Amino acid sequence: MSTDFHIVVCGSIVPDPLQTLKPVDGPAGPALQNEMMLPAVLDPWAGHALYEAANLAKNYPGSRVWLVSLGPKAKLQQVMMSVSQKAPFELVVADGSASGFTDSFETAKILADTIDGIADLDKSKLLLFGGWQSASRGSGAVMQMVGEMLGVTEQFQGVDRITIGSDGSIEVMERIEGGSYQKSIVDAAPAVLGWATGELPEPPNNPQIGMQNMQKNMPALQRAQPADLSGSSLSFESVEVPQQRRETRVVKDVPVEEMAKEIVEWLKA
Amino acid sequence: MSDSIKIPDVPRAEMEADIVCVGFGPAAGGFLTTLTRGLMNEDGTPVAESKAMPGMPPQVICYERADDIGFGVSGVVTKGRSIKASFPDLDLSQIPMAHEVTNEKILYLKDPVGASRRPVMFKLADKVLGRWMEDDAFELPFIPPFLEKHPGMIFSIGQLNQWVGSNLMCTGLAQIWPSSPVASPLMDGKAVKGVRMADQGVEKDGSPGSGFMPGMDMKAALTVVADGPVGPVGQHLDRELGLPEGNHQREWAVGMKCVVDLPEGCDWEAGTVLHTIGYPEPEIFGFLYVYPGNVASLGILVPSWFDSPVRTAYRYMQHWMQHPYLWKRLQGGTMRSWGAKSLQECGKRGEPILCGDGFARIGEGSGSTNVLTGSGVDEAWATGVQLGESVLELLKNGSEFTKENLDATYVAKRRASWVEEEAKVAEKSRDGFTRGILRGFIGMGLTGLTKGLVNMPGTPVKPQDRIPTIENYYKDYIAQGEIQEIRTECAKKGSSLHDALMDRVGWPEIPLDGTLLVSHQDALLMGGKVQANPGYGDHVRFADPKICASCRERVCIEACSGQAIYTNPEGGAPLFDREKCVHCGACLWNCSKSNPKDKERTNVNFRAGSGGLHSVEN
Numbered sequence: 001m002s003t004d005f006h007i008v009v010c011g012s013i014v015p016d017p018l019q020t021l022k023p024v025d026g027p028a029g030p031a032l033q034n035e036m037m038l039p040a041v042l043d044p045w046a047g048h049a050l051y052e053a054a055n056l057a058k059n060y061p062g063s064r065v066w067l068v069s070l071g072p073k074a075k076l077q078q079v080m081m082s083v084s085q086k087a088p089f090e091l092v093v094a095d096g097s098a099s100g101f102t103d104s105f106e107t108a109k110i111l112a113d114t115i116d117g118i119a120d121l122d123k124s125k126l127l128l129f130g131g132w133q134s135a136s137r138g139s140g141a142v143m144q145m146v147g148e149m150l151g152v153t154e155q156f157q158g159v160d161r162i163t164i165g166s167d168g169s170i171e172v173m174e175r176i177e178g179g180s181y182q183k184s185i186v187d188a189a190p191a192v193l194g195w196a197t198g199e200l201p202e203p204p205n206n207p208q209i210g211m212q213n214m215q216k217n218m219p220a221l222q223r224a225q226p227a228d229l230s231g232s233s234l235s236f237e238s239v240e241v242p243q244q245r246r247e248t249r250v251v252k253d254v255p256v257e258e259m260a261k262e263i264v265e266w267l268k269a
Numbered sequence: 270m271s272d273s274i275k276i277p278d279v280p281r282a283e284m285e286a287d288i289v290c291v292g293f294g295p296a297a298g299g300f301l302t303t304l305t306r307g308l309m310n311e312d313g314t315p316v317a318e319s320k321a322m323p324g325m326p327p328q329v330i331c332y333e334r335a336d337d338i339g340f341g342v343s344g345v346v347t348k349g350r351s352i353k354a355s356f357p358d359l360d361l362s363q364i365p366m367a368h369e370v371t372n373e374k375i376l377y378l379k380d381p382v383g384a385s386r387r388p389v390m391f392k393l394a395d396k397v398l399g400r401w402m403e404d405d406a407f408e409l410p411f412i413p414p415f416l417e418k419h420p421g422m423i424f425s426i427g428q429l430n431q432w433v434g435s436n437l438m439c440t441g442l443a444q445i446w447p448s449s450p451v452a453s454p455l456m457d458g459k460a461v462k463g464v465r466m467a468d469q470g471v472e473k474d475g476s477p478g479s480g481f482m483p484g485m486d487m488k489a490a491l492t493v494v495a496d497g498p499v500g501p502v503g504q505h506l507d508r509e510l511g512l513p514e515g516n517h518q519r520e521w522a523v524g525m526k527c528v529v530d531l532p533e534g535c536d537w538e539a540g541t542v543l544h545t546i547g548y549p550e551p552e553i554f555g556f557l558y559v560y561p562g563n564v565a566s567l568g569i570l571v572p573s574w575f576d577s578p579v580r581t582a583y584r585y586m587q588h589w590m591q592h593p594y595l596w597k598r599l600q601g602g603t604m605r606s607w608g609a610k611s612l613q614e615c616g617k618r619g620e621p622i623l624c625g626d627g628f629a630r631i632g633e634g635s636g637s638t639n640v641l642t643g644s645g646v647d648e649a650w651a652t653g654v655q656l657g658e659s660v661l662e663l664l665k666n667g668s669e670f671t672k673e674n675l676d677a678t679y680v681a682k683r684r685a686s687w688v689e690e691e692a693k694v695a696e697k698s699r700d701g702f703t704r705g706i707l708r709g710f711i712g713m714g715l716t717g718l719t720k721g722l723v724n725m726p727g728t729p730v731k732p733q734d735r736i737p738t739i740e741n742y743y744k745d746y747i748a749q750g751e752i753q754e755i756r757t758e759c760a761k762k763g764s765s766l767h768d769a770l771m772d773r774v775g776w777p778e779i780p781l782d783g784t785l786l787v788s789h790q791d792a793l794l795m796g797g798k799v800q801a802n803p804g805y806g807d808h809v810r811f812a813d814p815k816i817c818a819s820c821r822e823r824v825c826i827e828a829c830s831g832q833a834i835y836t837n838p839e840g841g842a843p844l845f846d847r848e849k850c851v852h853c854g855a856c857l858w859n860c861s862k863s864n865p866k867d868k869e870r871t872n873v874n875f876r877a878g879s880g881g882l883h884s885v886e887n
Contacts, residue, residue: 016337016883016885018798018800018883018884019798019883019885020605020606034365036435037339037365037428037431037432037885038885039336039337039339039340039431039883039885074435074438074439075435077438077439078338078434078435078438081438081444081445081446081447082336082337082446082447082448085446085448085449201803202803204469204470204480204482204804205448205449205469206482206485207284207332207446207449207466207485207487208282208284208485210446211284211330211444214444218441222441
């Protein structure tokens, strides 16, 4: 059984998690204020999937990695300048909204169609990677739907580790309830793997990898086709960011235990 | 952390581009905008072929230290002449937080708490002007023309950078790489052959650790140095090449600022610009710009000639915000962003060698800031444009980037420009401040009104030679024995000395409200959103830790904008926490000791570093 995988990672951008987000009503429904000007990052869950994919490809010669992104290409280009320094990949872009206020089914359909359009992709070798959920307003259902649409029925979510057997089988360690893991073995690709955090640290920035990536990926960005997400009947009653409550108080000469007790009371309230 | 660790020579990856630019700010924005607009002929062919990648247009790479091209910069008011020249149809509504200047005021602020150290003339002004004051503030009846920014614009440089950078990337003719700290230039004698990236996978002291990845060498025919006043490439060049005869970089300021959601009902309209003098200390200036959407960018400037060893910008900013004139409109507001940045305040006097074989310098680090008008962004952009035009000229002619050719093009353009003309007027405008605040103001007035013909004399002094001991600074206020008691108590508690001393001399405690008046640590998290990427070494190092161990002023600790430098409980040199550093560079000049190997510099070295502010609105 072959161990040269064709790994497709689905992942797009989310606002830098440290920014202040303010929902506004836009002409096409809810949006974030100044979304195009908000600094963005690759969705951290998708990031873990990408680093795992790159590591797998490095260890199994002949493997290839594509990053398939549905997002506004101008913003994607900016984010890719950081991401592409981390790991080698080929970028495939569907130019559309990454606001998170889109229908999961429509998103999955665009991704599946885009993956279908990758010329050199051998679906018998396909490992479909992604985050098991999105860090930003994701439904946590997109990867399953993309897999179904592509006819990939072996699906795993909350994956933290995979081990490739000498026969090409894949042992998958996925998170289940109660803080436990479940191990499964799938005979071979194709499979869908929705990653949790994985086990790899974020790779350092390697400008050489970045330059090599962007030589291929800049043309891919320029070739990006507009993504049609208009088929949805989804409508929003209202949107809001989670409420935060912050209180700062200076206290002096209070024992640590007292402080802890007060914080617990504050949290309970 | 000592700066004595030497990294062994190791094989390094190498790549080659045609032009490598260090730092992405207004100067690099002006440079790259001008360059990319001219790189292609109308028929779609490049004006010159890349030497690094034959058959392609010139390969242009820009490395930015911060994690995003809009992080860690500042709000600004500017006439924007050069920016408007680059974008004649500029529509400010396309740039969030931008607006034209509609209303500009200079306010003299009276001390409402009685703790400020006011010279007699200020005390007199407090009394005489009192009858015309509103909320303890006197509005100057006119703004001297040299300070006026109307007609002009206000914006967040972070947002401008995002807008400019996004336009640039869309051209496909320049690559801007964030999260890419450059450690140093690659020098061959006096020539620059490219840059070396910072090492990764290193320990705090920079020595190789697990996953060591030596920084790559990016070679280029031209290195454009736009890394600002505390950037490691510019500093390296200054150390290696020296400054032109008579020039120095002895005057600095730290600008600490925040972006605030103003309370409902605030009567400041978008486009309002306030400049303040007089409070919290006469040496400290304030600024406030009102953006669209009831948002303001506001803060203070603390200069190196404010001779206090406990010059903490953060607490002074909080006192300034609570001045009755400002607080009346700020109370109930919410801090949404916060940050700090060092400003090189020498202007033309701080100009380094502008070009050499294979390199050219633009922007604030090239001495372009006008210290009379208090304008830097417009000038920085203009120097970038001048270099962009010059590089296009040289590329089209097939000329090399030699010192001679860059002198004949870039430097000649700069010397013939309004930037130079106005910088010459401003050159001596701040000399008076070296001898006191009143002389300083009179000197600025004289220079401005006579267009530089008459100036107040003064000799700039190195910052480390200006800083008095704490005992001397407080000699008429606190007895020496009591200072020692306060020191001991603070050391025992691990609390800040400046807070204790300011409390002692009458500054009221800050009534933290958790939204606008927040603790310094909260400002780091909720305003600055400070981050540090793993795998990099400490960028703040002490040249000779033994000198630090015996230092009693420890200005680096008291003035640190992010409380990242702190007392070592075991004695010795201060400790540094990279995860709190906002990369303002204030430690570089907030030090009372000279570097034993170079008396012009202080004992603090500020090197290439990763991370810092994740605030894009400042």
